[in-house]
Each structure stands twice: as structure tokens, then as C-alpha cells.
Amino acid sequence: MTVKQLSVFLENKPGRLAELTKALRQNGIDMRAMSIADAPDFGIARVIVDDPYEAACVLKDAGYVLSVTPVLAVAIPDEAGSLYEILRVLGENEINLEYTYAFPTAKKGQALMIFRVENNEKAIEALSGLSIVPLCQDAINQL
Amino acid sequence: MGNYFQPEIECASPEQIRAWQDERLMHTVRHVYDNVAYYRNLMKERGVEPGDIKSVDDLYKLPFLTKDDLRDAYPYGLLAVPLRDTVRIQSTSGTTGRRVVAFYTQHDIDLWDDCCARAIVAAGGTKDDVVHVCYGYGLFTGGPGLNGGSHRLGSLTLPMSSGNTDRQIQFMCDLGSTILCCTPSYAAYLAESICERGLQDQIKLKAGIFGAEAWSEEMRRDIENKLNIKAYDIYGLTEISGPGVSFECSEQTGMHINEDHFIAEIIDPVTGKVLPEGEKGELVFTSITKEAFPLLRYRTRDICVLSRKKCSCGRTHVKMTKPMGRSDDMLIVKGVNVFPSQIETVLLNKGYAANYQIIVSRENNSDRLEVQVEMTPEMFSDAVSEIAVREKELVDALKSMLGIYAVVRLVTPKSIARSEGKAVRIIDKRNLYE
Ligand SMILES: [Zn+2]
Numbered sequence: 001m002t003v004k005q006l007s008v009f010l011e012n013k014p015g016r017l018a019e020l021t022k023a024l025r026q027n028g029i030d031m032r033a034m035s036i037a038d039a040p041d042f043g044i045a046r047v048i049v050d051d052p053y054e055a056a057c058v059l060k061d062a063g064y065v066l067s068v069t070p071v072l073a074v075a076i077p078d079e080a081g082s083l084y085e086i087l088r089v090l091g092e093n094e095i096n097l098e099y100t101y102a103f104p105t106a107k108k109g110q111a112l113m114i115f116r117v118e119n120n121e122k123a124i125e126a127l128s129g130l131s132i133v134p135l136c137q138d139a140i141n142q143l
Numbered sequence: 144m145g146n147y148f149q150p151e152i153e154c155a156s157p158e159q160i161r162a163w164q165d166e167r168l169m170h171t172v173r174h175v176y177d178n179v180a181y182y183r184n185l186m187k188e189r190g191v192e193p194g195d196i197k198s199v200d201d202l203y204k205l206p207f208l209t210k211d212d213l214r215d216a217y218p219y220g221l222l223a224v225p226l227r228d229t230v231r232i233q234s235t236s237g238t239t240g241r242r243v244v245a246f247y248t249q250h251d252i253d254l255w256d257d258c259c260a261r262a263i264v265a266a267g268g269t270k271d272d273v274v275h276v277c278y279g280y281g282l283f284t285g286g287p288g289l290n291g292g293s294h295r296l297g298s299l300t301l302p303m304s305s306g307n308t309d310r311q312i313q314f315m316c317d318l319g320s321t322i323l324c325c326t327p328s329y330a331a332y333l334a335e336s337i338c339e340r341g342l343q344d345q346i347k348l349k350a351g352i353f354g355a356e357a358w359s360e361e362m363r364r365d366i367e368n369k370l371n372i373k374a375y376d377i378y379g380l381t382e383i384s385g386p387g388v389s390f391e392c393s394e395q396t397g398m399h400i401n402e403d404h405f406i407a408e409i410i411d412p413v414t415g416k417v418l419p420e421g422e423k424g425e426l427v428f429t430s431i432t433k434e435a436f437p438l439l440r441y442r443t444r445d446i447c448v449l450s451r452k453k454c455s456c457g458r459t460h461v462k463m464t465k466p467m468g469r470s471d472d473m474l475i476v477k478g479v480n481v482f483p484s485q486i487e488t489v490l491l492n493k494g495y496a497a498n499y500q501i502i503v504s505r506e507n508n509s510d511r512l513e514v515q516v517e518m519t520p521e522m523f524s525d526a527v528s529e530i531a532v533r534e535k536e537l538v539d540a541l542k543s544m545l546g547i548y549a550v551v552r553l554v555t556p557k558s559i560a561r562s563e564g565k566a567v568r569i570i571d572k573r574n575l576y577e
Pocket residue numbers: 392393394399454455456457458
């Protein structure tokens with residue numbers, strides 16, 4: 001029920017992000033979502049791709065330092081208050097949310113969000129109370 | 144025990160060594176006084192005559208010689224024999240100012256070869272070894288020195304020279320090199336490359352002899368573990384002959400100076416006063432067996448300590464510590480002495496790669512010290528806060544080692560140039576002399 005996200009170290013220097021996306025594109029890897037975490041002197045690019053295993057190999061070969069992190073990809077009904085509901089449930093179950101970002105889709109009426117939480121199992125269980133089932137990797141690939 | 148090339152010399156009694164030194168020093172002083180106008184003038188200025196030097200105890204009476212003297216006397220001003228008796232020139236890399244050239248007669252080369260052969264044997268080398276020399280050849284003394292020592296010993300010598308890492312590794316695997324001779328930073332790079340390619344099982348190395356630049360104990364352990372070898376330090380300088388002035392033995396606690404050829408002193412770098420054994424100061428050498436280019440009281444700029452403590456290897460020659468810094472390399476940042484080796488120690492202790500760069504600049508009339516470190520998979524995390532914590536630990540460790548604050552900058556892996564010769568680790572942008 002989790003999706004494999006690649007977290008890639010980026011030096012704080014112009015052009016580093018462009019190089020990263022180029023490396024992925026040149027190897028035929030399709031990037032589905034991305035978010036950048038910034039520190040004063042470096043950054044971490046968090047990316048969701050169609051083939052995380054291949055992408056990790058390609059980037060390691062290209063000299064990148066990276067880690068693979070299981071995160072939750074959740075389809076959120078496009079109606080008022082639905083994000084609030086999710087955050088409320090996570091909060092009530094004392095599950096720390098480290099970060100979240102949006103995942104662009106072509107599908108109308110639905111938003112996808114990536115959640116990085118402290119404990120995936122616990123979060124999945126909590127979300128089941130809302131009848132929400134996080135997407136698995138295959139579902140992402142078919143988007 | 145038992146690994147000696149010339150046991151009767153390497154394990155001679157202190158009295159015997161002293162007797163050799165007294166006699167050879169007197170002879171050398173007379174030799175340079177008679178044949179080198181530059182020395183004659185220096186000695187006359189000091190009011191010293193050859194007859195005043197009767198033993199090592201009189202050494203202090205002689206004037207010092209510095210790199211500036213060597214530059215002033217360039218090219219032939221310190222040559223002590225007719226040109227027709229010389230057979231070789233070597234030279235320093237000359238990063239600043241004029242090059243320094245050193246001359247050798249065949250006798251000088253033979254003695255240099257002996258010194259390097261002693262170092263190889265001390266590292267466990269025998270006639271059965273394959274000695275892989277990837278120090279640079281040419282004017283740099285590293286390649287010719289170890290090459291000569293290996294020949295003298297009768298080992299199979301691979302004169303690889305530096306560079307072309309693929310070919311180095313290929314030969315190492317194919318020919319079964321057993322002893323690796325190169326700079327420590329290149330050894331670290333080779334070790335990293337060999338591990339990356341998963342070739343650890345294909346190499347037969349048992350020992351390495353690494354010198355010509357500063358390296359830390361942590362770097363030694365790192366190379367030893369990755370290559371499964373024993374890594375030995377070797378010291379020397381072109382002015383005095385080249386590598387092999389001193390070398391490490393099985394105890395790995397300092398380098399035995401070949402005292403039958405070189406007299407070592409430790410002086411206070413500011414006052415020039417000779418310091419007692421065990422005190423830290425600048426290393427000064429007097430070569431007492433050279434014909435073409437003997438140097439009296441040459442200031443090396445290397446800061447170290449001498450020790451006459453009995454060594455478990457059986458050698459009786461004095462030991463020097465690894466240089467703790469070079470007064471040349473020493474940076475003065477915010478009024479504090481900073482040695483690159485200190486920074487390297489901290490990085491390796493904290494699990495970072497040995498590759499780093501120090502950038503000193505001046506902002507608003509205040510010095511700024513930046514240490515650039517390559518990110519490693521071990522140090523990386525998906526969370527910015529975790530990396531920040533590790534960065535902070537590094538900053539704190541640097542502060543406690545150096546006494547001043549250094550900015551840490553994490554950079555892309557392998558983005559800092561790997562050196563195949565001497566490492567360039569310091570970029571000083573302050574233009575203090577303009
Ligand atoms: Zn010893």
C-alpha cells in the first residue's frame with residue numbers, strides 16, 4: 001500500500017535540479033511528482049517515478065546520493081474538507097506527518113497527495129476508518 | 144622482526160651511528176666549504192670554519208639553509224662536484240616561486256636506492272614481490288625513488304607512474320602486484336575504485352608505501368580495510384634526496400630516519416634554537432653522505448617530534464612522527480594556526496570521505512573558513528533535519544579541533560577533484576600579499 005519515493009541529495013548550486021531531471025529523462029524514466037526540500041546549503045529532491053528501481057540504479061550510476069523511502073499516495077475526493085479529515089485522523093492517532101505534497105493527475109475531480117509519515121502501517125490503519133486506501137506502486141504506474 | 148635490508152646498519156649501536164655521523168659530518172663540511180662558494184660565504188659570515196666542526200655536537204654552529212637559499216643558488220650554485228660527475232637531476236613540483244633542482248652522482252643514487260630498499264623491506268618486501276609504483280616519474284622523486292629501491296632489492300618492479308586508474312587496476316589484477324607505492328590520496332582513490340568494481344578478491348596486495356603528502360591515521364585505517372593491506376608511511380624531500388629519508392617499520396608508530404645518511408634536528412621555527420628530544424618543532428636535516436648536493440642544516444618546514452624510544456622492530460635509528468603540519472601549508476585563519484590534517488582527522492572520524500576542500504576567504508575584514516565535504520550514502524537522509532543535525536555535529540567537532548568556527552558545505556559526491564599527484568586541498572582567496 002505504499003509507493004517508493006526517491007530522495008536525492010542536491011548541492012545548492014544552479015543547474016543541479018535540471019541535471020537530475022535530465023538524467024531521468026535520458027533514461028526513459030517518467031517523473032510523476034516532485035517536491036524540493038530546501039536547507040540553506042543543500043536540497044533534497046523527492047520524486048515519484050514510474051520505475052523506482054530502475055531510476056535508483058540510473059541515478060546511483062550517475063553519481064547521485066539517494067535513498068528510497070516508502071510513502072503514502074492518497075487519492076483525495078475533490079470536495080471541501082477532505083484534506084482536513086485526513087490530517088485530523090492522523091493527528092488523533094498520534095501519527096507524525098513529516099511532509100506532504102501534491103501529485104498532479106489528469107483525472108478530473110480527484111487530487112492525489114503524497115504523505116510521509118512516521119509509521120506507514122499505523123497510518124494505513126487509521127485511514128481505513130475513512131475508507132481511504134493508499135495507492136500501491138502499480139496504481140501509480142497506470143496513472 | 145627480521146625484516147631488514149642492511150641489518151648491520153639499521154640495527155647498529157647508537158655509539159656506532161654516532162661515530163659514523165661525526166666522521167661523515169666533518170668530511171661533508173670540508174667538502175662543501177672547499178667546493179661551494181655559496182657555503183663558504185655563508186660560513187664566513189657566521190665566522191665558522193670547517194675545523195670548528197669536529198662532531199655532531201658542533202652542528203649548531205653551522206648556519207641554516209632554507210628553500211630560499213636553494214632558489215637563490217638556482218641552478219648550479221650549490222653543486223659540490225664537477226658537472227661531469229653528476230648523472231641525474233630531480234626537481235620539486237614548484238607550486239610557488241622558482242623550481243628547486245637537486246643533483247646526484249651515481250654514488251648518491253646508489254645510497255638513495257638503499258634507503259628506499261630499506262623502506263620496502265620494512266614493509267615486508269622481498270625479492271619475490273611485485274612492486275607497483277604509481278608515484279609520478281620524471282622530475283618528481285616519488286617514482287624514481289621507489290623504482291630504484293625496488294630494483295636494488297631485486298623485486299619485480301612495475302613502473303606504472305601516476306594516472307590512468309583503469310590500467311592501474313587492470314595491471315594490479317593481472318600481474319598480481321603485492322606492494323603498492325603511491326600518494327595516500329591516490330591510494331584512497333584506488334581503494335575506492337577497487338571496492339566499487341567489487342575487485343577486492345582479485346588483487347593480491349599485502350602492503351602499501353604511501354608518502355609525499357599529509358595523511359591521517361583514519362585515512363590509513365580506511366585504506367588498510369578497503370584493500371586488506373598494511374599501509375606504511377614514507378618520508379623524504381627532493382632537496383635531501385627524495386623518499387626514503389625515513390620510513391615506517393612494522394610498529395607503525397613513526398618513521399626511522401636513516402641516520403647513517405642524515406642527521407636530524409628539531410628546532411624552534413621562530414628562534415632557530417635546537418629543541419630537546421620529544422619536543423615539537425621544525426625538522427632540520429643535514430645530509431652527510433651525498434657528493435653532488437649535500438645540504439647542511441636544511442629547514443624542511445615540517446613540524447614533527449623525534450623519539451629515541453626503543454623500537455620493537457629492532458632498528459636503532461631515531462624515529463620521527465608523521466609531520467603534524469607544514470609551516471608552508473599552515474593557514475592562519477582568524478589568527479589561529481590551522482593545519483589541513485586536523486580537518487581531515489575530524490572528517491574521517493565523523494564518517495565522511497577523505498576528499499575535502501578548504502576555502503579561506505575574507506568577508507567584511509574577517510576571515511571565513513569553509514570546509515567542503517562530499518555527501519556520502521551513509522550520511523544522507525530523506526529528512527533535512529537529520530542531515531542538519533549531522534552537519535551541526537561536524538561543525539562542532541571542527542570547532543573543538545581547530546578552536547575556530549568553520550562553515551561546512553555539503554557538495555555533490557565526486558565533485559571535488561581527485562588528485563593523481565599531490566592533493567590541492569586549500570584555496571585561499573584572501574590575497575593577503577596584495
Ligand atoms: Zn621500528
